Amino acid sequence: MTTSTTRFRSWYRPMRARRPDEPHRTATPLELFFDLCFVVAVAQASGSLHHDLAENHLGHAVLSYLTVFFAIWWAWMNFTWFASAYDTDDDVYRATGLVQIAGALILAAGVPRAFTEADFTTITYGYVVMRLGTIVNWLRAAAGNPDRRATAIAYAVGVFVVQLGWLLRLALPDGWRLPAFLVLALADVLVPLVAERRGKTSWHPHHIAERYQLFTLIVLGEAILSISVAIQTGVDAGNPGLWGLAAAGAVIVFALWWLYFDRPGRLPPSSLRGSLFWGYGHYLIFAAVAAVGAGLAVAVDHDLHTAHVSSQTAGYAVAVPVAVYLITLWALHLRWKRGLGLVLFPIAAVLVLAAPWLPAPVPALAGLLFVLVAVTLLMRHRQSTGVPA
Template identity: 40%
Template sequence: MTNAVERYRHGLRPMRGRPRHEPHRAATPLEALYDLVFAAAFGVAGAQFAAGVAAGHGGAAVGAFAFATAAVIWAWINFAWFASAFDTDDWLFRVFTMVQMSGVIVLAIGLPRMFESLELDGVFDNRVMVAGYIVMRVGLLAQWLRAARDPAYRRHALTYVVFIAIAQLGWVVVAWAPLPFGAAILAAALCWLVELGGPVVAERKGEGEGRGTPWHAHHIAERYSLLTIIALGETVIGTLAAAQEISETQGWTGDAVVVIGAGVAMTFALWWSYTMMPSGAILAVHRRRSFVWGYGHAFIFASVAAVGAGLHAIGYAFRHEHPLATPVVILMIAIPVIVFMVSISLLHSYLVHSLMKGLPLHALAMLLPVLGIVLAFAGLPLWACLLVVLAGPVLVVVAYEAGGWRLAQRHLDQALAVAA
């Protein structure tokens, strides 16, 4: 009977900091549902990005995509770290989390208008996005106020409350005040500084083992891994969208089959590369490395979503009228792949505090996407250029599995030994 009550009852319970080394801590079904909402937001942003570039608004589309993914990723990061430290799974926690999810949906609804405002009007219109952000912040502020009732983490929680409230007021001004475009960009930059500074200030409170909120290293590593997988889902969706466009406009040819196959392989290669990073093991013993690791993942999430948009744009290259140029499509895929590979390499080196020396194939792998861009401008067909870009992450995987893992393991063992 006791187990049945624990399994089905979600009554209110005091929000206390969870143990930092709680055994068998894993992502919850609610967190998985939360991530699916963000998958939808990534999908909308990627589709708008691809359509904007195809319509000839490349510069505006890039800027809008960067702003959109930054907003979506930051909203996810805020909740992920809070839940890792204070998740009670009672009915109130679930309700406030669902409020935040509703805000993400509103934010996603506002993405097309934000893209359109930059591409056509030249005026930054993010009012619906900010409305969604306000809804998310209401839910998150309520969560932090609950956490503030724990004396051990009251200072941390109230610090978060202050920074979130100030930043939110700033976003309201950016969205609704009649600011010139330059002033709006400057105000947005100041808001981002406040957003990023809140966790830095809050997590420095306390001493020793009690410093910062009690997030769980392996749980947070799993959460980041799951969002990476969610973002990789956009590469699959982008490939499917391209396949549909190709089949409807010109039917299936050998070139089209190779292009679609390369898109699928790109998903596998990026996932395999990401799984090489020893996030949980290092964060468990070097908690202070979490800021660079956590913020650095923004480039990973955004680059993966951008690859999905680039794969979606492949379909526009096969249109009968005004097809998208091959160099543009390859740029949309190769540049995010380069950002992804560089980010993975730098974060891995930062976690173990050792550069990945002795793997010359890694340097070659970084150059292959650049070579793909050069070949595209030289006039080679899309399928050939895409295969060259794909060879970059594939070569990283091959180098790792062919023996590079030994060096990576040695670096990990040294980092763990230093902590011990």
């Protein structure tokens, strides 16, 4: 092999499908860098949600947050699943990855305007930049995989058509933009369903599970940041009561981490329907955890008398995303359990939604989640020792 051929292959390799049973398949430095840049977008969304909730703009807060977080989650998810099947780690692939990271930063810069003015122009531009990198990658996959060419072409065409729709949406009157968003979001999530019917991509189940775990840690980090800010605010304001709130918030976040990473981990199902349900369902996991951080910040503002919300509303700012998290985690990972395990998380979610009516909502939520973790540990211990749960 000549030196020139070796150099060529270092910057460009045929993009052939990777084996789904490849040993030691882990996240690459590019994927980790990609996740790191998404921290900015998640932080912007969480911070804007906090501001709207504290100002009692509840409807606007929820709608804006869900739409903005969709763009963040969908862009991240498409990069992740494609990389699991086709990451060549050559120079061209790295360059397209950096283009998508640049799009993520543009998207993050547009989050505040999307919340305050419902102006999704910057977010749309960043989203389209990211998706252009995706289209290039799918065309490379089509060239390198004759047996899966129909699938790759379907992805490339589908993504391209939907991106045209997102750009045309910017020219619509204000009253049409929300319906157009819903239509285009549905079209976006249907692209994999249509494309995968032409041949399944060879994503790696352990790699996908690890990537989702890493993004879960990112959104948990946003909640940890809120707790740190609560402690700092309490120190600066001379309010010792915030130390208790910060401690309760820490218990909540620790419990969310424990419940998601409780042994044994669940891999995404191999079937198309199961993998889509698992992959799409995590939208609620990610969005809920990031919203918990915003809710804890609202609770701090309420205790400092700087939020324009009642005690119950401040409590629900934490309780609602926690309940969504528990129900979604149960649906994705725990429905297969029997006995008490089948109903434990739904019961806990109901109790969580009742907690804001107690005198100290956040500590009550922390207590409920502590008990939930303790019960799951006890059930797992009994299961491992053969004692019926």
